[in-house]
Amino acid sequence: MEYFLQQFINGIALGSIYGLIALGYTMVYGIIGMINFAHGDIFMIGGFIALIAFLCLVALGVTAVPLALFLVLIIAMLITALYGWVVERVAYRPLRHSFRLAPMLSAIGMAFVLGNFVQIAQGARVKPLPPLIPGGLILIDNGGFVVQVSNVQIIVVLTTLALMVIFSLIVARTRLGRDMRACEQDRTMAALLGVDTDRVISTTFVIGAALAAVAGFMYLIYYGVIDFYIGFVAGIKAFTAAVLGGIGSLPGAMLGGLAIGLIETMWSAYFSVQYRDVAAFSILIVVLIFMPTGLLGRPEIEKV
């Protein structure tokens, strides 16, 4: 039981990271019907920018850990958002009126460009970050097995929760959110009503990239290591999470992220670490067989 609880906590923390990345996939899919395969690499770049920003701050003499973490997070979000904006601008917008597969191919190309860029600029070796936030809460200590939530895990889950709340409010309550939903439901009509759809699409990429940067930052402080390849693996997982939750559905992305995180940790804990990805993808296949639109996806039935 204690063992299960510990794995459950680990799974939730990992799932939060996947969920934040999955949001970016699902938002972009919702609004322009395209899978942004470069999104995983945007997440990786977010992690690298966080690492570089942290090292710069240390060099500048900022040693108070909470302040440094906060600044790092803001810097990573801003610069990664810029990456997201540029990627949309150079790789997708010119192809907006091209055939449907063109932007997707362009996205795959963009993923390679970003990955190789970081590999060359930063080297292929794993980059470590010393543990910044030690300690944690001990929940159960029955002498033998200790169940604990590390402070990093608390930060990861709380940050994710806070972002989910803010993000949901933006989508549900603000003018920007309404415009985004309008573009998602009928882009032509949104334009007929005066919505600058290109700007809304750009904003979507910017928000998606900023959320991915938060995920990259959390990955960095959670695992303490990062390399140029994490974008591919985490990207595929988060994409799976988005599909599992129902692509296009924002709560679905979060739910899918948590599900993939939990499946992965549980499988690793009880069966075999080597086959955890097989487990995650198998569950995806099973779910899609019985629920083709994912857990929270909606069937395309509309009254005419």
Next chain:
Amino acid sequence: MSAAAQPAAAGALLSIKGLRTAYGKIIALKGIDLEVREGEIVALIGANGAGKSTLMMTIFGNPRAQSGRIVFDGEDITQIATHDIARRRIAQSPEGRRIFPRMSVLENLKMGTVAAPRSSDRDLERVLNLFPRLRERLTQRGGTLSGGEQQMLAIGRALMAHPRLLMLDEPSLGLAPLVARQIFEAIRELNRTDGVTVLLVEQNAFHALKLAHRGYVMVNGLITMTGSGHELLERPEIRAAYLEGGRH
């Protein structure tokens, strides 16, 4: 039949000259001349596939005109972006209504104010008084409305921008005759009391021409006839082509 658009008079709110549009290799508009003056109701009638909806959409730059000019209130809008055209306060209730299905009725109406940031609660009241059915359904999702209610919502949404030119594409399509009559009555009311200029596309030629000050007949991407609503109603070829059995 000669294409008989009148010369662009001063005071024309919308003036279209030699407009051509194509979808790929299919030419949909083959040189359209059309004019809408301030305060008028103009009806555009014609059979399915004549290009009426294409004309409505081309005015909004989607698809773009291949050649020709669209001038709104003295300004050439042929090449400007769709959303900027909307911000000139031209509003359209398009073919198929295009309600946002997963937004509430109220949110759908609010989307109409994007092009008119100063739109107020008074505009909302005006729309809800015009279509009281919408008031009962404010929190309901657009996609769950009946066809007639969706039509009211599409027109109401267009009205929220307080448009200078209101473009309605087939407002009576698929509606029960009684509901269609209500919609036509509402259009007449808007024009009479608020002075809204209306460009109306209709297959229901009888009602449309009775309502309109002037009408244009479109066949195969060309304007083939124009005149006042009454004149067109009297033409035997119009009666034969568009009014047989269409009187309900």
